[in-house]
Amino acid sequence: MNDYSKKFLPKKSRGLPGWYNRVVQLAELADYGPAKGTMIFRPYGYAIWELIQKEIDSQIKEKGVENAYFPMFIPESLLAKEKKHVEGFSPELAVVTIGGGEELKERLVVRPTSETIMYEAYAKWVQSWRDLPILINQWNNVVRWEKRTYLFLRTSEFLWQEGHTAHATHDEAWEMTRWAMNMYTQVYRDIFAIPGYVGRKSESEKFAGADVTLTYESLMPEGKALQSCTSHDLGQNFSKVFDIKFQNRAGETEYVWQTSWGLSTRSIGALIMIHGDDAGLRLPPKLAPVQVIILPVDTDSEKLIGFSKEILLKLESRGVRAKIDCLEGERLGFRINKWELKGVPLRIEVGEDELRDKTVTAVRRDSGEKIKIADLSQISRVLEEIQESLLTEASELLNKRTLGVEKYSEFKQIMESRDKGFISAWWCEDSNCEAKIKEETKATIRCLPMDASKDGGSCIYCNKQASYKWLFAQAY
Amino acid sequence: MNDYSKKFLPKKSRGLPGWYNRVVQLAELADYGPAKGTMIFRPYGYAIWELIQKEIDSQIKEKGVENAYFPMFIPESLLAKEKKHVEGFSPELAVVTIGGGEELKERLVVRPTSETIMYEAYAKWVQSWRDLPILINQWNNVVRWEKRTYLFLRTSEFLWQEGHTAHATHDEAWEMTRWAMNMYTQVYRDIFAIPGYVGRKSESEKFAGADVTLTYESLMPEGKALQSCTSHDLGQNFSKVFDIKFQNRAGETEYVWQTSWGLSTRSIGALIMIHGDDAGLRLPPKLAPVQVIILPVDTDSEKLIGFSKEILLKLESRGVRAKIDCLEGERLGFRINKWELKGVPLRIEVGEDELRDKTVTAVRRDSGEKIKIADLSQISRVLEEIQESLLTEASELLNKRTLGVEKYSEFKQIMESRDKGFISAWWCEDSNCEAKIKEETKATIRCLPMDASKDGGSCIYCNKQASYKWLFAQAY
Numbered sequence: 001m002n003d004y005s006k007k008f009l010p011k012k013s014r015g016l017p018g019w020y021n022r023v024v025q026l027a028e029l030a031d032y033g034p035a036k037g038t039m040i041f042r043p044y045g046y047a048i049w050e051l052i053q054k055e056i057d058s059q060i061k062e063k064g065v066e067n068a069y070f071p072m073f074i075p076e077s078l079l080a081k082e083k084k085h086v087e088g089f090s091p092e093l094a095v096v097t098i099g100g101g102e103e104l105k106e107r108l109v110v111r112p113t114s115e116t117i118m119y120e121a122y123a124k125w126v127q128s129w130r131d132l133p134i135l136i137n138q139w140n141n142v143v144r145w146e147k148r149t150y151l152f153l154r155t156s157e158f159l160w161q162e163g164h165t166a167h168a169t170h171d172e173a174w175e176m177t178r179w180a181m182n183m184y185t186q187v188y189r190d191i192f193a194i195p196g197y198v199g200r201k202s203e204s205e206k207f208a209g210a211d212v213t214l215t216y217e218s219l220m221p222e223g224k225a226l227q228s229c230t231s232h233d234l235g236q237n238f239s240k241v242f243d244i245k246f247q248n249r250a251g252e253t254e255y256v257w258q259t260s261w262g263l264s265t266r267s268i269g270a271l272i273m274i275h276g277d278d279a280g281l282r283l284p285p286k287l288a289p290v291q292v293i294i295l296p297v298d299t300d301s302e303k304l305i306g307f308s309k310e311i312l313l314k315l316e317s318r319g320v321r322a323k324i325d326c327l328e329g330e331r332l333g334f335r336i337n338k339w340e341l342k343g344v345p346l347r348i349e350v351g352e353d354e355l356r357d358k359t360v361t362a363v364r365r366d367s368g369e370k371i372k373i374a375d376l377s378q379i380s381r382v383l384e385e386i387q388e389s390l391l392t393e394a395s396e397l398l399n400k401r402t403l404g405v406e407k408y409s410e411f412k413q414i415m416e417s418r419d420k421g422f423i424s425a426w427w428c429e430d431s432n433c434e435a436k437i438k439e440e441t442k443a444t445i446r447c448l449p450m451d452a453s454k455d456g457g458s459c460i461y462c463n464k465q466a467s468y469k470w471l472f473a474q475a476y
Numbered sequence: 477m478n479d480y481s482k483k484f485l486p487k488k489s490r491g492l493p494g495w496y497n498r499v500v501q502l503a504e505l506a507d508y509g510p511a512k513g514t515m516i517f518r519p520y521g522y523a524i525w526e527l528i529q530k531e532i533d534s535q536i537k538e539k540g541v542e543n544a545y546f547p548m549f550i551p552e553s554l555l556a557k558e559k560k561h562v563e564g565f566s567p568e569l570a571v572v573t574i575g576g577g578e579e580l581k582e583r584l585v586v587r588p589t590s591e592t593i594m595y596e597a598y599a600k601w602v603q604s605w606r607d608l609p610i611l612i613n614q615w616n617n618v619v620r621w622e623k624r625t626y627l628f629l630r631t632s633e634f635l636w637q638e639g640h641t642a643h644a645t646h647d648e649a650w651e652m653t654r655w656a657m658n659m660y661t662q663v664y665r666d667i668f669a670i671p672g673y674v675g676r677k678s679e680s681e682k683f684a685g686a687d688v689t690l691t692y693e694s695l696m697p698e699g700k701a702l703q704s705c706t707s708h709d710l711g712q713n714f715s716k717v718f719d720i721k722f723q724n725r726a727g728e729t730e731y732v733w734q735t736s737w738g739l740s741t742r743s744i745g746a747l748i749m750i751h752g753d754d755a756g757l758r759l760p761p762k763l764a765p766v767q768v769i770i771l772p773v774d775t776d777s778e779k780l781i782g783f784s785k786e787i788l789l790k791l792e793s794r795g796v797r798a799k800i801d802c803l804e805g806e807r808l809g810f811r812i813n814k815w816e817l818k819g820v821p822l823r824i825e826v827g828e829d830e831l832r833d834k835t836v837t838a839v840r841r842d843s844g845e846k847i848k849i850a851d852l853s854q855i856s857r858v859l860e861e862i863q864e865s866l867l868t869e870a871s872e873l874l875n876k877r878t879l880g881v882e883k884y885s886e887f888k889q890i891m892e893s894r895d896k897g898f899i900s901a902w903w904c905e906d907s908n909c910e911a912k913i914k915e916e917t918k919a920t921i922r923c924l925p926m927d928a929s930k931d932g933g934s935c936i937y938c939n940k941q942a943s944y945k946w947l948f949a950q951a952y
Contacts, residue, residue, distance in 0.1 A: 031597060033547035034554055035584055040597055043542035043612060050543065066519035067526060071509035071633055072617060073570075078510055091577055094549075096586065098571040099632070100621030108511055110572065110586075121507060121516055130803060136519060141548060141617065145576030156575070157547055327606060 004338040011278045016222045017150075020273060024151045027281050027342045029272070037146040037156030041265070044342065045152075047289035048268055049159065053139065055191050055286075056161060056263065059183050065135040065163060072140070073108040074117045081116060082241045088208025089113070092144040094156070110143040115209065115234075115260060118164050119242040126166065126256060128247050133176075134166040134256075152269030153226075153476060160264035166244060166256040173233060173257035180231040180261035181214040187263075188228060192271055193284040193391040194218050195398045196228060197422065197471055199447025204431050207260075211235035217446045217471065219398050220273050223420035225446050225473035228270055231261035274394050281343025282366055284390050285383040292322040292362075292379065293339040297351035299326040308350045311360060314376045320383070340365060345386045346379065366390055398422075404469070408460050415441040415474060422446065422473045426466035428459035437461055443472045480814040487754045492698045493626075496749060500627045503757050503818045505748070513622040513632030517741070520818065521628075523765035524744055525635065529615065531667050531762075532637060532739065535659050541611040541639055548616070549584040550593045557592060558717045564684025565589070568620040570632070586619040591685065591710075591736060594640050595718040602642065602732060604723050609652075610642040610732075628745030629702075629952060636740035642720060642732040649709060649733035656707040656737035657690040663739075664704060668747055669760040669867040670694050671874045672704060673898065673947055675923025680907050683736075687711035693922045693947065695874050696749050699896035701922050701949035704746055707737035750870050757819025758841055760866050761859040768798040768838075768855065769815040773827035775802040784826045787836060790852045796859070816841060821862045822855065842866055874898075880945070884936050891917040891950060898922065898949045902942035904935035913937055919948045 009026060012019040024030050029045035032038070041049065057067075073096060080086045089112045096108040111117065122134055139161050146156045163180060167173040181198060188194045196218035206213035210232035218228045238244070239255040248254050275282040285291050294311055296304035308324045315322040325335050332349070339347055347363045354360060360373040366386050373379065401421025405411050414420050427433065427445065437460075438444050452468050459466045485502060488495040500506050505521035508514070517525065533543075549572060556562045565588045572584040587593065598610055615637050622632045639656060643649040657674060664670045672694035682689035686708035694704045714720070715731040724730055751758040761767050770787055772780035784800045791798040801811050808825070815823055823839045830836060836849040842862050849855065877897025881887045890896050903909060903921065913936075914920050928944050935942045 031600070033549075034551050034593065034596060035547060035549045035582075038547035038549055040547065041545035043544045046544045047542070049545075066523070068519045068522045069517035069525075069635060071511060071514035071516065073509075073511045073514055073633065075510050093574075093576070094572050094584075095574040096570045097573045098569075098583075100569070100623065101567055106511075107574075108570075117510065120510060124507070141545075147576065157549065159545060 004334065004341050009278070009280065009341065012221070012276060013278065016220070016273065019276070021151065023276060023280055023341070024272060029268075029281075030151045032149060032151070035156075037149050039149055039151050039155045039157075041159070044289060045268065048271070048283070048287050049265055051287050051289070052187075052191070052263075052267065053161075055187055056183070057139075059187070060137050060161075060163065063135070063179065063183075065137045065165070067139065068136045069138055069140065070114050070117050070121070072111045074111055076107050076109055078116050078120060079109050082209050082238055085115065085209040089144070092146075094143045094145055111140075112142055112144045113260075113262075114138060114140075114142075114162055114164065115238060116242075119238050119244060119258070122166055122256070123242050123244045126244055126246050129168055129249055132166060132168045132246060132256065133172065135163075136165070137161055137163040150269070152272070153266055158265050160262050162260060162262040165259045166239070167258070168246065168248065168254070168256065170235070170257045173235075173259050176259045177212070177214060177231050177233040177261070180259070181216065184216055184229045184231070184261075184263055188216055188218070188267075189391065191284070191286045192267065193286075193387055193394060194228070194270055194274055195391065195395040197447060197449055199449040199452070199471065201230075201447055202429070202431075202434060202445040202470070204434060205445060207232045209234060209237050211237065214450075215447050217422075217473070218270055218274070219401055219421055219473070220270065220476070221397075223401060223418070223474070225422065225475040226266070226270050227446075227475065228267060229261070229263040232259060234258040234260060275390055276343070280341030282390065283343040283345060285345045285387050288343065288345050289321065290323045290339075290342070290344050291320050291383055292346045292348060293344045294322060294324045294348045294350060295332060295335050295339070296324070296326050297332050297349060299328055299330060303355060304350050304352075307355050311348065311350070311376065315379060318377065318380060320379055345383060366393075402471075405460065411437075411443075411460055411472070412441050415443050420474065422471050424469045424471055425460040426457035427468070427470045428462060428464045428466045430459070430462065430464070433459055433461040437472065442474045444475055446471045446473050446475065480810065480817050485754070485756060485817065488697070488752060489754065492696070492749065495752070497627065499752060499756055499817070500748060505744075505757075506627045508625060508627070511632075513625050515625055515627050515631045515633075517635070520765060521744065524747070524759070524763050525741055527763050527765070528663075528667070528739075528743065529637075531663055532659070533615075535663070536613050536637070536639065539611070539655065539659075541613045541641070543615065544612045545614055545616065546590050546593050546597070548587045550587055552583050552585055554592050554596060555585050558685050558714055560713075561591065561685040565620070568622075570619045570621055587616075588618055588620045589736075589738075590614060590616075590618075590638055590640065591714060592718075595714050595720060595734070598642055598732070599718050599720045602720055602722050605644055605725055608642060608644045608722060608732065609648065611639075612641070613637055613639040626745070628748070629742055634741050636738050638736060638738040641735045642715070643734070644722065644724065644730070644732065646711070646733045649711075649735050652735045653688070653690060653707050653709040653737070656735070657692065660692055660705045660707070660737075660739055664692055664694070664743075665867065667760070667762045668743065669762075669863055669870060670704070670746055670750055671867065671871040673923060673925055675925040675928070675947065677706075677923055678905070678907075678910060678921040678946070680910060681921060683708045685710060685713050687713065690926075691923050693898075693949070694746055694750070695877055695897055695949070696746065696952070697873070699877060699894070699950070701898065701951040702742070702746050703922075703951065704743060705737070705739035708735060710734040710736060751866055752819070756817030758866065759819035759821060761821045761863050764819065764821050765797065766799045766815075766818070766820050767796050767859055768822045768824060769820045770798060770800045770824045770826060771808060771811050771815070772800070772802050773808050773825060775804055775806060779831060780826050780828075783831050787824060787826070787852065791855060794853065794856060796855055821859060878947075881936065887913075887919075887936055887948070888917050891919050896950065898947050900945045900947055901936040902933035903944070903946045904938060904940045904942045906935070906938065906940070909935055909937040913948065918950045920951055922947045922949050922951065
């Protein structure tokens, strides 16, 4: 049994990693697995993933994308077909060399992503324009080797969805690439309450095998950026290698145009880091497995428990995810700490006063504010307010920590300070400048914002002509 | 593009495996993966799995079981802790020996099932009776090495759910073991329309590490049994090895009592085999991704397509999964073949007559019967009738192919014949008789039916005293 009292939780303001590792375990979101780099998604953490899945899955299906499942074992020769792709992933592969007690003739890679194994099949399935588009998504586990686990954020095995589409024209593929990023943007803002910048990756940072990579970049509290999901315009790079051809309406043979896009359980790490405070998690209502916790002051009182159940039923009938916690012998203070730590957006305490007056007082986890609730139908509105308020708070931080910078000396100074964040600066698009900046400041190019307008300026590093302002930050 | 005409589909009656492999691919349920023993779940096949998941997931959650996710890599030493368990699984393991470009110090097994990795964590999480019961389920992929793929039925990697619970008493654990098997039984009968026998496995056939294994045994058309899911009473076998202890209310330390239970994508293989016919699949409506297919006779007629859309909207508003197929230039006959092959329960053809009379004629896939539909609200009832009718048909076959046998000569004769199936016979519970019968007839003991009553008879093999009649069959 956990002791949830705050003495076991270091202050978030005193150091993010210490607070983060502790809160993830105390709140029973996750635990370490026995093999290096692995983690266990405990029910409370996995329930958040299920809520994310439900939202994304419904949007994907509405777009006409269907779910499927491809093998996780990829023969080494298949992975090696696209040259840049295999170079990008080689250092982080897990390899099966023994199967059924025998050394394998061809070693099998555990999928780090599924482009190669899916596209070999696409080549078999596509012959005519009638077979296009192919719109397939997978919910699965992938492996990219890590020696040190950072729960949710950096693990050898993680869960994600990966969409993989094939189209007759580049226009269609580009529309899909942007559709996926728009969908993610809406999900991050409206469901995660996490603001961020949408833009295009530089050549050196884009996905191994893509023509264009779009990214959603959010800001963690210590001023580091997190690449929160990506959507790739793969052009014809894979279709030419895997020979995915079709006959168009005119009877000519063409290669298909492809996209891939994914969002992973890494997103839960961002959720915890961005919204949490010294008392624990603060979950946005839309991703809270429990939205309202009802605490009878005295766990032995049948009357209080009866009234609590009345409240529970009324909330559930309105579609609110609510729960009563009256585990025998647990003091009220203990239970308050527990559910604050677990980040439940609203807490209702039920005592003799409430029972007598038939009223309900709710405490907001985000602000600590106490609200007299005259009618339980108000609860949904309060939950919406909490959702918005968390987004506003995070957006204010993002704005405050995004600076336009003209001089490299200032750039360096900011990246060394505690108030670092995103820097918007002119860049000449020469990869040498990019590499030098990274070497000297640890800041990488995060993206060229989608709404950036072409203009003229001097590169922050070399002073040569630059067309756009790009976003820089240190990153996970 | 597939050609769905029947010339490419061998008759089911002429040989099950030839028909099966072909129909699975022609109906676009699945395909072979590039590595031996692996398969691809195509969208149409995966959609069936999603319907199965939805049903089981909701029943599991109603019981209070929560979903979680544990790592798929299990250190070899951990798997080896429970002796019988590792012996049972050793011959079929896939082993990762290289990670991140380096030879691993300890090799990692890809989970064949998750008892060991989950129970090591349970030992950390359980201290007091307050921490019990632990009720956790996983939806994941597991690997048990196979050299030859039999799509859905026998593949190295498959998908399943595995429930793993820990309780304070054996009574509670046994209740959970039976609850899971009852839930599966209801799902198989009411959702899959697949009848079967529920019973206890013999000592030699039970799960490696269980005290008691319950099984659901169904009958495939060529007279072989398929173990369709299992539920295990694990007793304290694992808790003693993994040291999962708790303090009871009296302050004494006890080992927990455990269960595990699972149902896999193998079930889809049974679904295809049992219900399919010479024209292709026949899907029970509750597992049909498309329940009603609407075919405008002429794909160029805007009027017919307009009327088809009216029908579609009305069906969708009633919760029916319906779809229009009017792909440009595909003849009606071609489309009829396609959707018969794909096993859609009801087909509606929309031509000039229907448009004029504003009527609908539906054709049942199970019986070929044509039904005049006066009011679309009747469709749901017709779908229910199809569901029931498929179960009745399968139940009749099961009953016909289950024989009570007293003499071993007769037993052998039946197992050599084309009309083989289940045999109910006395068995003395000596594993030597079991082994001899298997050697001489290929029949194994499938189960002791739950409703078997204790009585007296002579063992079918050795004539010694036997207390129960057990079910025998050849099996997958």
